Amino acid sequence: MKSNYSLDDLRCFCSVARLGSFKLAAENLGMPLSTLSRRIRQLETDLQLRLLNRDAHRVSLTHTGQQYFERSSTLFDELSDIGEDLHRDKHEPKGKIRISAPINAGSQFLRDIFLEFLQQYPEIQLDLQFSNTLIDIEAQAMDVVFRVGTPVVENWIARPLKDIHFIVCAHPNYPVQAITHPDMLGEHPSILCHPMNIWQLAHLKNGQTFDHQPAKAIRMEVDEIRMLTHAIQAGLGIGYIPDYYALPMIEQGELSRVLPDWRSKPRTLFMLYRDRDHLPMRVRLFVAFVMARFGQTGKAHQPDKQAIHE
Incomplete structure (x- = not known):
């Protein structure tokens, strides 16, 4: 059934019920006492129920008012907690x-x-x-x-x-000098590391580009660089490796570079x-x-x- 009363008026009622005073509730809500009193009367009119007993000395809940307060106060407490959590999300590093x-x-x-x-x-x-x-x-x-x-x-x-380049590498004893152009890569066994299924290469001096997609003599397919390099070091084939990983190994003699005048165009880490x-x-x-x-x-x-x- 559609509600025919204001949730904000219900919030005002919960404040009066919790504090047991129109005056304290008005101060807590930051509104004139007359406005608060009018909104509670409006809520009772909308509900067609009496929620509060008023006399010269105190405010008390009717039986119906007690039921409404017990059910409604938990709702506003939860909303308050949600508001505090959202505030912490926005303003606290946790x-x-x-x-x-x-x-x-x-x-x-x-x-x-x-x-x-x-x-x-x-x-x-x-x-x-x-x-x-x-x-x-x-x-x-x-x-x-x-x-x-x-x-x-x-x-x-x-x-x-950061920009990343890929280069082709082989075992240190592999006859890399025999590979003089990327179109010769298909003649050699290879290790494929997903998702880099296409080896995109560009010549460092003349800008020529060549895309090699290993299709024959694929000895192993992996998705992790360390396994890729272990397979290359074991002499199973050539591979396409990020330069940040390969160059230190080349300097230490653990890998050799195939086609040293070629590397991929920069790929950016975002x-x-x-x-x-x-x-x-x-x-x-x-x-x-x-x-x-x-x-x-x-x-x-x-x-x-x-x-x-x-």
Whole structure:
């Protein structure tokens, strides 16, 4: 049945019932005593019930009024608690942040940032989900998402953090000198690391580009860089590896570089989050913390293509 009374008038009634005084309730509500008295009368008229007994010395509840107060006061107490929780979300650095990140970039670039952030803000918790699969960030109720590529998520802000290049690598004893052009890569066994199924290469000097999609002699398919490099080091085939991971291993003689004049075009690691003005404080602090660690202060990126995880 449709309510035919004002919830705000009911709130006024609960204040009078709780304090046992029109005067104290009016002061608590910040309204004139006459206004409060008129609104209680209006509520009783709307309900066609008498809620309060009034005399010269005190205010008491009728039996019906007691029932209404017991049922209604819990509602307004709950609304008050909700309001306080929302206020804390907006203004206090505490609570949980749900974060999604790619496995490789997450472990390489973000791990230490996550740990340092938690050390600085002991009342904030991070719920981290690492995956190379594009999840539905709305359905999963994510607060912050990291993606590599060019992300497009409606109503989310995308901040560029770092450019990443991929290079082709092999076992140190592999005859890499025999591979002089990307069109020769198909003649060699390979290790495929998802989601990088297409090896996009560009010549460092002349800008020529070439896309290689391994299709023959694929010895292993993985979704994690460490397993990829272990397979390459075991001599199972060549692989397409982020340079931040491969170059130190090349310097130490653990890998050799195939086609040293070629590498991928830059792929950017982005951080995505909702409108800054309506974020809980814990998320705003996290966004600022990450941006500071990457030395980024520029405007949000406006992408136009779909992203992929790496």
